[in-house]
Amino acid sequence: MIDSTRKWLRRNRTNFAVGIGLLGAGYVAGQYVLSKIAETRQRMNEDRVAKENLRRRFQQNQEDCTITVLALLPTVTENILEALPVERITQDLQQKKAERLGRSAGALDTSSAIPSSGPSSVTDDDGKSLASFQSESYVHASQMAASNSASEESGAPKSMKSKAQLWNDLKISSITRAFTLLYTLSLLTLFTRIQLNLLGRRNYLSSVVSMASHSPQDPTISLENLDDDDVEPTYGNDFETNRKFLTFSWWLLHRGWRDVMEKVENAVKAVFGPLSPREDIPLEKLSALTLEVRRRVEGATPEERRSHQWLSYLLPPPDQEELVLRGSGMLKSPSSSEPPSILSPPASPISNLPPSAPSTAPLRRLLDETSDLIDSPPFTQILTLLLDSTFSHLTDHEIRTDAYRLPDPSNIPRIQEVADLDTGIAKAKLAAILAVVTRQAHAIGSGVPNKYAQAIEGVRELEAFAAVIYSSHFEFEALGDARGEGTKEPPPRRDEAAEEKNEGGVVGAATGIFESVWGKIIGS
Numbered sequence: 001m002i003d004s005t006r007k008w009l010r011r012n013r014t015n016f017a018v019g020i021g022l023l024g025a026g027y028v029a030g031q032y033v034l035s036k037i038a039e040t041r042q043r044m045n046e047d048r049v050a051k052e053n054l055r056r057r058f059q060q061n062q063e064d065c066t067i068t069v070l071a072l073l074p075t076v077t078e079n080i081l082e083a084l085p086v087e088r089i090t091q092d093l094q095q096k097k098a099e100r101l102g103r104s105a106g107a108l109d110t111s112s113a114i115p116s117s118g119p120s121s122v123t124d125d126d127g128k129s130l131a132s133f134q135s136e137s138y139v140h141a142s143q144m145a146a147s148n149s150a151s152e153e154s155g156a157p158k159s160m161k162s163k164a165q166l167w168n169d170l171k172i173s174s175i176t177r178a179f180t181l182l183y184t185l186s187l188l189t190l191f192t193r194i195q196l197n198l199l200g201r202r203n204y205l206s207s208v209v210s211m212a213s214h215s216p217q218d219p220t221i222s223l224e225n226l227d228d229d230d231v232e233p234t235y236g237n238d239f240e241t242n243r244k245f246l247t248f249s250w251w252l253l254h255r256g257w258r259d260v261m262e263k264v265e266n267a268v269k270a271v272f273g274p275l276s277p278r279e280d281i282p283l284e285k286l287s288a289l290t291l292e293v294r295r296r297v298e299g300a301t302p303e304e305r306r307s308h309q310w311l312s313y314l315l316p317p318p319d320q321e322e323l324v325l326r327g328s329g330m331l332k333s334p335s336s337s338e339p340p341s342i343l344s345p346p347a348s349p350i351s352n353l354p355p356s357a358p359s360t361a362p363l364r365r366l367l368d369e370t371s372d373l374i375d376s377p378p379f380t381q382i383l384t385l386l387l388d389s390t391f392s393h394l395t396d397h398e399i400r401t402d403a404y405r406l407p408d409p410s411n412i413p414r415i416q417e418v419a420d421l422d423t424g425i426a427k428a429k430l431a432a433i434l435a436v437v438t439r440q441a442h443a444i445g446s447g448v449p450n451k452y453a454q455a456i457e458g459v460r461e462l463e464a465f466a467a468v469i470y471s472s473h474f475e476f477e478a479l480g481d482a483r484g485e486g487t488k489e490p491p492p493r494r495d496e497a498a499e500e501k502n503e504g505g506v507v508g509a510a511t512g513i514f515e516s517v518w519g520k521i522i523g524s
Contacts, residue, residue: 054204058470061200062463065192069185070450072192076184076253077445083261084177086438089170096163167277171434175272176265178437179293181444182394182452183260186386188252189456190465191314194373195249197469198366199242204470241362247328248315248367254327256313267296277434280427283404287395294387305384311374315367373469382465389455394440397451402436403428 009016161169271292275281281289299305316324325331373379400406404426444452456462 057200057204058467061196061470062193062466065189065196065466066453066457068192068196069189070453072188072249072253073185073450073453074446076188076257077181079254080177080180080184080257080261081441081445083258084173084180086170086174086177086441089166089173092161093163093166093170096166168273171272171275171277171430172265172268174434174438174441176261176268178394178441178444179264179268180257180261181441182387182390183264183297184252184257185444185452186383186390186456187256187260187310187313188249189386189453190379190383190462191249191252191374193462193466194370194469195246197466198369199245201470238362241366244325244330244363245366247330248321248324248370250324250328251316251320252314255316259313263297264293267293270296275430277429277431279430281430281433282425282427283395283400283406286399286433290391290395294391298384298387306377306380308380309375310379310383311371314374315371321367378465378468382459382461385459385461386456389459390444390452393452393455394437398440398443399433399436402439403433 271289299308322331397408397410401408406426443450
């Protein structure tokens with residue numbers, strides 16, 4: 001029995017060896033497949049967590065942009081309200097009316113006491129117009145009395161302008177003030193998005209580099225760089241660089257808005273100048289007049305709008321960059337503690353600051369990239385969409401409901417008679433429209449909640465533009481860091497960078513990829 005079994009095993013030993021080999025190979029292959037599946041699952045989970053972390057940080061960055069805009073807006077609003085004192089012009093008109101009423105009350109014949117006041121209907125229209133300014137704008141009768149008493153005590157000279165001149169100044173100033181605030185709000189929003197998304201992208205890159213330099217036992221991404229390497233200067237993640245870069249919004253808040261105001265004021269004078277405050281303005285005509293002002297400011301054709309340069313409103317020229325840092329308090333003035341005025345001698349560009357100035361090279365790179373983004377065609381396209389939303393909210397919602405007494409378009413039901421939707425016959429006095437515009441100027445600059453900022457947040461392309469900035473140029477920054485840019489010598493100034501872009505340098509290639517990615521997003 002034993003011999004027969006031994007012979008059987010000897011005859012089938014080859015089969016047994018093959019079978020055992022196959023079982024072993026199958027086990028090894030199975031373990032390999034299971035390990036690969038586990039590895040793939042782990043990698044997918046890590047990618048999902050990384051994408052979720054990136055999305056969460058991006059969304060938080062956009063919320064920070066909105067908060068920053070609302071925090072900076074009152075500063076420029078105060079400057080614009082001071083430069084265009086609509087309330088003071090209204091006080092002068094009230095004084096004119098009070099003097100005329102006093103003369104007419106002391107005379108026996110009212111018509112002979114006011115020879116230049118015109119017919120009684122004209123006087124009534126003026127009274128109604130001023131009453132609308134008192135009741136509908138932020139100027140109340142108590143404020144008028146207090147202001148008049150204060151001006152009398154201080155001995156301030158009275159306005160020597162005629163009533164027609166005061167009404168014309170009131171018309172131009174009120175419209176210019178509201179439109180300037182809309183342009184400034186849109187520019188400030190877009191500029192802040194560029195700034196914070198550039199810094200957010202660099203902070204994210206810094207955290208990734210910091211994670212790569214850690215040991216495998218500590219794979220977490222830290223928002224702070226605890227290493228002693230040169231990651232922060234390379235990616236511009238140091239606190240001083242970020243602070244200096246963010247303070248460049250000072251230029252728009254204190255200088256750039258003046259250029260915007262001058263351009264808007266010239267357009268308003270050309271378009272609204274011939275109109276009388278007592279003239280009836282249909283809603284369609286008001287929309288057409290507003291559109292004409294925008295065409296004169298931004299450009300009448302798409303080519304003119306694309307060629308319009310907004311860089312001078314948002315960033316100073318290179319010889320005024322140190323002025324911005326000193327005016328914002330980041331650098332101390334060598335001569336005095338007072339911030340320099342615009343009439344001060346030209347300051348030095350950041351690239352020419354002394355070597356003791358910290359973080360000049362990363363700051364130079366941030367400013368150059370910001371100027372490239374502002375000069376790119378997507379910037380003008382997004383700015384046009386933001387202005388469309390803000391001007392539409394002003395004319396199609398606020399003026400429509402307050403001046404024309406029409407229902408808000410967002411509250412109109414879908415099924416309604418065509419006659420009810422016809423707004424061509426709706427008219428309003430220009431004086432009543434000016435009162436609404438005067439009130440809305442305060443709402444644009446300091447409204448809580450700010451409906452105009454909410455209208456801007458509703459523009460879907462704005463978040464897409466921010467996403468492109470946040471996620472683009474990664475490979476070019478890594479390439480520049482590998483070459484040692486930002487550590488050995490400062491990068492070129494903005495004018496030199498523009499020449500390199502035209503010659504097809506790294507900046508030009510990065511801008512080309514940015515525009516191509518943006519085109520794909522718009523196309524989708």
